[in-house]
Amino acid sequence: MKSVRPKKFLGQHFLTDQRVASAIADTVDAAPGLPILEVGPGMGVLTQYLVPKGRELKVVEIDFESVAYLRRTHPELEDQIIEDDFLTLSLERVFGGRPFVLTGNYPYNISSQIFFKMLDNRDLIPCCTGMIQKEVAERLAAGPGSKTYGILSVLVQAWYDVTYLFTVEPGVFNPPPKVRSAVVRLTRNATARLGCDERLFRRVVKTTFNQRRKMMRGPLRPFLAQLDAETGRPAADHTAFLAQPLLTRRPEQLSVAEFVDLTNAVAAEAGLAG
Numbered sequence: 001m002k003s004v005r006p007k008k009f010l011g012q013h014f015l016t017d018q019r020v021a022s023a024i025a026d027t028v029d030a031a032p033g034l035p036i037l038e039v040g041p042g043m044g045v046l047t048q049y050l051v052p053k054g055r056e057l058k059v060v061e062i063d064f065e066s067v068a069y070l071r072r073t074h075p076e077l078e079d080q081i082i083e084d085d086f087l088t089l090s091l092e093r094v095f096g097g098r099p100f101v102l103t104g105n106y107p108y109n110i111s112s113q114i115f116f117k118m119l120d121n122r123d124l125i126p127c128c129t130g131m132i133q134k135e136v137a138e139r140l141a142a143g144p145g146s147k148t149y150g151i152l153s154v155l156v157q158a159w160y161d162v163t164y165l166f167t168v169e170p171g172v173f174n175p176p177p178k179v180r181s182a183v184v185r186l187t188r189n190a191t192a193r194l195g196c197d198e199r200l201f202r203r204v205v206k207t208t209f210n211q212r213r214k215m216m217r218g219p220l221r222p223f224l225a226q227l228d229a230e231t232g233r234p235a236a237d238h239t240a241f242l243a244q245p246l247l248t249r250r251p252e253q254l255s256v257a258e259f260v261d262l263t264n265a266v267a268a269e270a271g272l273a274g
Helices: 020-032 047-053 064-073 074-080 108-120 136-140 149-159 200-210 217-231 255-269
Strands: 035-040 057-063 081-082 103-106 127-132 162-166 181-189
Touching: 020 047, 020 103, 020 127, 020 181, 035 047, 047 074, 057 064, 057 074, 057 103, 064 074, 064 081, 074 081, 103 162, 108 127, 108 136, 108 149, 127 136, 127 162, 136 149, 136 181, 149 162, 149 200, 149 255, 200 217, 200 255, 217 255
Parallel strands: 035 057, 035 103, 057 081, 103 127
Antiparallel strands: 127 181, 162 181
């Protein structure tokens, strides 16, 4: 049977190692009983190990050639194949509003976007597993003080516990990627509310990490001025606020909880609290 040609513009690197595929499929066992949504199944190397688990399974694939291949090789999935772009898909509709496990051998060129979409739908996704670039996996799992700790680390760890499971070498893919890969598991933590304005939290995290080599007060100075302008307030003197000891640290040194506290402090300083 004709195989699918990997397409560079879709970031396709097809996994060829059956043992690795089986191991990835087993990561969904951390959330037993829930439906499974697989992203980017390609030629179904992971799908073939998800089907026997006997759970409701749907796959979302944007590549028409892969969709045709899956229909030929997995006729049992005929009504469960979603030919669409995961990033624009309404996840609320996939399983009728029921929570599900998200998994896949994720396209490397959109892996960060996949996790941001997961965050926007975190009440639907109590568990997310799959394979991504090793560099991205390390960022997801990194703690404060690490050079790899950054925007993705803070935003994801605010809502999920991250476990780096194992590393995968390039030789088990067609074509082999230029980087190593890794399999991770993200499990929803007990946080129901952040305790701060979530949109402002994201902006504070992104603003400070965009100048990660600087002390916090550096990027926060123009950010506070921007907030003043956005709210229509007269430009304020934020010198005293920016002089506090916390802001002499760099963003990679702050925990998620400290970013929450900082967000509340910024909101109060900018007159946004309450």
